[in-house]
Amino acid sequence: MLALADALSRRADGGTPVRITCLGTARGMETRLVPARGYDLRLIPPVPLPRKPTVDLLRVPTRVWRAVAETRAVLDELEADVVVGFGGYVALPAYLAARRGGRGRARIPVVVHEQNALPGLANRIGARLAARVAVTAPGTPLHRAEHVGMPLRRALTSLDRAASRAAARAEFGLDADRPTLLVFGGSQGAASLNRAAAGAADALTAAGVQVLHARGPKNTDVTVPPRPAGSAPYVVVDYLERMDLAYAAADLALCRSGAVTVAELSAVGLPAAFVPLPIGNGEQRRNALPMVEAGGGFLVEDADLSSDWIGSTLVPLLTDPAALAGYARHAAAAGVADADERLADIVLAVAR
Template sequence: MGPSVVLAGGGTGGHIEPMLALADALRRRDPAPRVTCLGTARGLETRLVPARGYELRLIPPVPLPRRPTPDLLRVPRRVLGAVAETRALLRELAADVVVGFGGYVALPAYLAARRERTPVVVHEQNALPGLANRVGARLAARVAVTAPGTPLHGAEHVGMPLRTAISTLDRSARRAEARAAFGLDAGRPTLLVFGGSQGAASLNRSAAGAADALTAAGVQVLHARGPRNTDVTVPARAPGQAPYVVVDYLERMDLAYAAADLALCRSGAVTVAELSAVGLPAVFVPLPIGNGEQRRNALPVVEAGGGMLVEDADLTPSWIAEHVVPLVTDPAVLARYAGHAAAAGARDADERLADIVLEVARR
């Protein structure tokens, strides 16, 4: 049995997916380390972690207010309680290393590890790090980041750990199968529209509003509107026209990427990393709220020539007709974009991060 590795990355898919990709990479090692995930009772990890076959241990959540509020005064007591419970878990698990991915699960794990003198490895997904990882980086033996230039103490550019279904995807080899799976034509230029797991209202409105312009130009569309956005509909295309397929959710993102020639999407860290890893160019529409991290996530790929960026307020049906239609119908330009996107991506970040984690654990 290998070392005991504790992973802290609950809350959102942006923290959980890279955590599970690392867990899978560790499980492929010989001897395989013992992997335990930390999470809270209210996060997506309660469903996703057990489904992938990993043990999940729960600790109290410590959400950090983004602005000064009366709730900020209660944070120190919550942190102390969560750290005490996490220290007990680390002792029980005989942890050799703690790996944190940010968020309200990671901060108590970092502080508990410091108290227990257990080494820490930090992985930051976003180009603009959050508070937990800014603290964790100061305590860590190694700090891995997805985007070059991420402002964290001691940062090493590693990339985003991805599921093997994505990191090993050959889009051209799976294209015919993928398009058939979604009811798309085999030979038409294909636009993939999605706004994350819950959809994005502005992308939905603009893409649906541009449906006639897209399909009239021979562009077929695979549009994931989000499970709560069932009001977004597009009339069925006439026989012989390019199809416009609307789904609530994409269970098989690998097939969606294989089917597409271009994506129109948000620029969350995992989305940007997946698209660049598989060499799928994109028109990124950063989420217009928050601290601007989605724009920062997309910039390295856009600056490398692997995509375009449009602000949410500027995305309209006419913008899509003017900019997206000419791009997705030009195979030579698309090929250049795809090559630049692939060059900006990293397919082996899970293995590289596993090497770092095991080196720290053995040290």
């Protein structure tokens, strides 16, 4: 959402008048992130949909009606010309409010963007109501889907990993010239990745591979004993504020395969060993497939991930510069660096 907002703001700087208001809920990260980027934020009631038939399901229609009414009031106040939705708790009320009309105004056109290869319920409904439907992954099963990629921050899409590598490694206390593995499991970390990577610390560092490992802020039990003098570093941090520096420092990532993660890695040309989250509807495995099939990474099931697997599979790759370079080229070829501009084109065309 914010990457699109930034792209539209750049159009405004070029003479196209654009006013941007973001919708969110009081429980989301948007309450911190949106104002920090300088955008107006309006809050509406969230409408979570129960995954199983429960008594709570009976309350959904009332919640949806209330959220739609409040959202429509915001749209009328703003005299909105277009609504762009990315799925989630606020998307469905926004789609329905835009199509409802009100105060003598016509329906407001909708643009849907789906980040996952397997869409959620809100966007499956929204796609049927939308003027245009954009998707991150080719082959996403949505009505009239157009492949545009994932809108990303310019700090990532303009990243020159080779030029930034030495400074990025110095930032994390890593050696300038050693092959580097980046381990992360999302903002909260991932227990299986933490166990496997920490367990493989000796095998990695003995082979001359250094590690930057984001364990997650609550996983303080994940530690690695100090390395012997002259050994490759193993750096453990709670959280990575600057993912662009982490990507620049790394030669290979070991990570989950959320849609944003896959899009960022392909955009910067960083190959990865993807470990899809073993719960849900399988969307993480589908997210990774385009990059894997392009030769920019590979998949390992969560149940198969172990310190032995890292030692037998990742260590040989990390110590083979030619193989790493090949994976990096294929990863970059699978990425879309200008998805933010492509989606901005669609949004402005619909608004006009």
